[in-house]
Amino acid sequence: MAQAAGLFMVDEIMLVAIDEDINDSDIVALQDHLAEEVHANDAQGIVIDISALEIVDTFVGRIIAQLAGIGILLDAPTYLVGMRPAVAMTLVELGMTLPSVKTARNLQHAVTRLRASR
Numbered sequence: 001m002a003q004a005a006g007l008f009m010v011d012e013i014m015l016v017a018i019d020e021d022i023n024d025s026d027i028v029a030l031q032d033h034l035a036e037e038v039h040a041n042d043a044q045g046i047v048i049d050i051s052a053l054e055i056v057d058t059f060v061g062r063i064i065a066q067l068a069g070i071g072i073l074l075d076a077p078t079y080l081v082g083m084r085p086a087v088a089m090t091l092v093e094l095g096m097t098l099p100s101v102k103t104a105r106n107l108q109h110a111v112t113r114l115r116a117s118r
Contacts, residue, residue, distance in 0.1 A: 045114035051082025061096040079110035
């Protein structure tokens with residue numbers, strides 16, 4: 001598993017915590033591990049927490065979209081939480097609106113939405 005990210009199963013929801021120190025090889029390992037764990041644990045949803053990220057680039061933006069895509073393909077609704085205003089502004093400036101990614105204000109809000117959709 002990637003050292004700069006953690007996967008945690010809580011009440012049939014896979015939580016993904018991405019650290020600021022994540023690098024390209026960690027991201028690739030995270031993608032593989034996330035897909036395996038969602039399938040193995042029959043996760044009913046995924047919450048990706050990016051609150052530790054102070055800056056993003058197009059690579060990180062694409063990875064966020066790909067992680068959400070894994071959730072869509074495995075029938076696990078995916079929410080992105082912890083986005084800082086500067087990160088949101090940077091993604092928009094880069095032309096990355098992430099239309100397939102659902103967002104929530106915080107972890108609790110995402111979990112509440114996932115539970116309500118069951």
